[in-house]
Amino acid sequence: MITETDRLWAMTLYAxxxxxxxxxxxxxxxxxxxxxxxxxxxxxxxxxTG
Numbered sequence: 056m057i058t059e060t061d062r063l064w065a066m067t068l069y070a071x072x073x074x075x076x077x078x079x080x081x082x083x084x085x086x087x088x089x090x091x092x093x094x095x096x097x098x099x100x101x102x103x104t105g
Contacts, residue, residue: 057084057091062100065093 065082072079081092 057093057097062093062098066098069095069098 061084065084068082069079081094084091084093
């Protein structure tokens with residue numbers, strides 16, 4: 056399960072990549088059980104509702 060905190064972490068990585076002018080297509084979250092993508096669309100949803 057991807058939490059709000061995980062999405063905020065991904066948002067920070069996407070923002071840092073933009074500031075550094077570095078390409079970043081998808082951030083992945085690795086946990087003990089799985090590796091899950093956190094697409095920018097998921098992060099944008101947090102910023103609109105949060």
